[in-house]
Amino acid sequence: LDVEQLQVAFPIRKGILKRIVDHNVVVKNISFTLRAGETLGLVGESGSGKSTTGLALLRLINSQGSIIFDGQPLQNLNRRQLLPIRHRIQVVFQDPNSSLNPRLNVLQII
16 A cells, blocks of 8 residues: 555535635645555544544545555546455544543553
8 A cells, every 4th residue: 555645635614605715634645655464553632634544545535645555546446446445455443432541551451
C-alpha cells in the first residue's frame, strides 16, 4: 500500500442555500508505504483523523492524493471494482469501550 499526500476535507456550508463557503481539512498530507505482511496502527487523540484516514483508504469517503494498492491506483475505481480490493484490506475501527484508560499501564490494558 503506497499512500502519498492523502488529504480529506469536508465542506463548510452556510446560508439559506447551504452553499459551500470553505473546507475543513481533517486529514492533511499523510504519506506512507506499507509492505505485504506489515501492520499499521494509527494512534491519536479523539478527533485526530484516525477513523477518517481508514475510511479514505477504503475509498468510503472522498479524498485527495494517491492511494495505490498492489500496484493499482484506487482513485478512479468504481464501487464494483473496489469490492475485491476491500476484501484484502482490513481496517479495525476504535471500540470506545476498549479505549486506552490513562489510569492503567500498558500491561494492565492488554
